[in-house]
Amino acid sequence: MSRTLSEPESKAVLAAHGIPCVAERVVGDPQAAVRAADALGYPVVAKLAGDGIAHKTERGLVRLALRTAEEVAAAASELLAAARPDDGEVAVLVAPMVRGNRELIVGVHRDPQFGPCVMVGVGGVLAEAVADVAFRVAPVDRADADEMLDDLRARALLGAVRGEAAVDREALVEIIVGLSRLATERDDVLSVDVNPLLVGENGTPVAVDALVEVV
């Protein structure tokens, strides 16, 4: 029987393997959310996090571009009120709003035939429908990771696009190799989804949402 880790726990697993995650605070009430936003700087994002919560966007549990303390307090109250009993213990996650239009997805999957595999592709809520992804079997070296990026049909996204810098390809390769290490070192991790892996305007990729499934 598998279970999913909460978003902060998932990110802790990723950070331990060198995958850059957005700086965020976990808080229990609206006042603490405002203090966190003040400290991080506006605008911020607020999300409801809990062990049982997998797909937040579909349930409306993500509030973007909160610009004032009032907006943050209101969003935090609404999120906490939207929790369901089977969500388990919940908290509000406050994070700085990363600017950037390009969303990638990276992940780990245990294939019944090939064992642990690593994936990179075009991310966002439509990732599965777009299905522009490349897989490799772990362990994945830097040359493999680099070639995965060339496998994408939409690889032009990795160049400079509409005023946003080219993606830091080295950083992306490091993320893929880091996930491969995670896949080979952690037998208990069944799957990893980092979606989106947001590419900032400066070209730096950072994990904005993550879900780790463990046995």
Added chain:
Amino acid sequence: MRPRIAPERFRALFEPRGVVVAGVSSHPGKFGFVALHNLLTQGYEGAVFGTNLEGGEVLGVPMHRSVEDLPGGAVVDLVFVCTPASANEDLLRACAARGVQAAFLTSGGYGEAGDDGRRAEEHLVALAGELDMLLAGPNGQGVVSTPVGLCAQIVAPYPPSGAIAIASQSGNFVSSFQNYSRASGVGVSRAVSAGNAAAVTVPDYLEYFATDPETRVALAYVEGITDGRQFFDRVREAARAKPLVVLKGGATVGGQRAAASHTGALAADDRVFDGMCRQANVTRAFTVEEAFDAAATFATQPLPRGPRVAVVTTAGGWGVVTADAIVRSDLELLALPDDLRGQIDERLPPRWSRNNPIDLAGGETRDTIPDVLALVAHHPEVDAVVYLGLGIQSNTARLLRDGRFWPDESLERIVGYHERQDARFAAAAAEVSTETGKPVLTATELAVADPDNAGPRAVRESGRYCYPSAQRAVRALEHLWRYARHRQRRAAL
């Protein structure tokens, strides 16, 4: 991981000193007849024996009641089994006692035939292990090995000798590939239908081909991979030695675990297999034609050192479409270097394209095509050449030959000239490729539309592959470049 089978053990299968066909039939419609016939008719020089229950002679070969009755001094390495499954355990024991080291089983009634068949197959594999015998099949179509003229098979055609080694989980794909081999003249070294692959599997054959000096490229058809991880490790190792082209049928066995994650959902539809091929530097083809094209190209062309392609054509439209195909691929359409443009200017009237594709625009005289091919191929910025327009002169000649004014002395003279010219051009393409160590691919639909045309005929005689279309040539060249690039990148690390 399962230990690899030592290459020496395949000698008994692919280069046997003698063969016994078990279960020979006197009826030309039966496999037991056809197998013996084919062993006797393709130049195999080892001794050939036969056994059956009727005795007498078949095709001049005396039939023995059993393997025990074979002449005392006979050296037999391979038994080709056409007997029913129920007879095979005793047969293998008797063969082992006579020093037979390999068995190819055509017999059905094993793993493909329900629970009883699966049990029989397990017993067979255990017995072969006990007897230290290499077991190919069962339920296989046969084995071919052109270096020794071995044609121990029942359905597929016998190919010309060459450097492609085939292993297939479907006997019919052995037929398909060997039909393409016969049609194109690009030959085969070894071919084996793995049948149920009860003991020797496709990766086992591929590992052997990787060590086989007669083989330059391996070509495999696989379906139902049962241990993907091991498959990956083994084909990756084999592909380090030489190119390996894989055509895969069917979805991965085992299905997908109900996916909680996007990554898991996206792992469906063969994407993991595809990525595995990229990683292992295995050339994956999606159609039979693409697979054979790639293998034939690895077998007959040097690897490109870079992606830059020049197109030499005698007519505009062909060149344009080929350029489009190059642009859509991982290859690059070379921007024509000034010095090369200048050199071609000296040989052609000014209406030629003056760019890549190098369209001669009908301005060529007797020696222009060989000259331009040499100039282009020798240029340091050119990594590969695609040559279009071969066979046009012989096409003209064909009309004269087939018309009602033939035979006629003046027509014969010009027809002879046209056909000699096309033969020269084909030979020139092969020569500059050999001189420069660069791939030079010749494409014309005449390869299939009129294979007797002097152009494609001369390509076959030069030992190269005549591509039925420029798109197929470009795709095959792209496969070579990807293979070479994978090696270059890792050699540089």
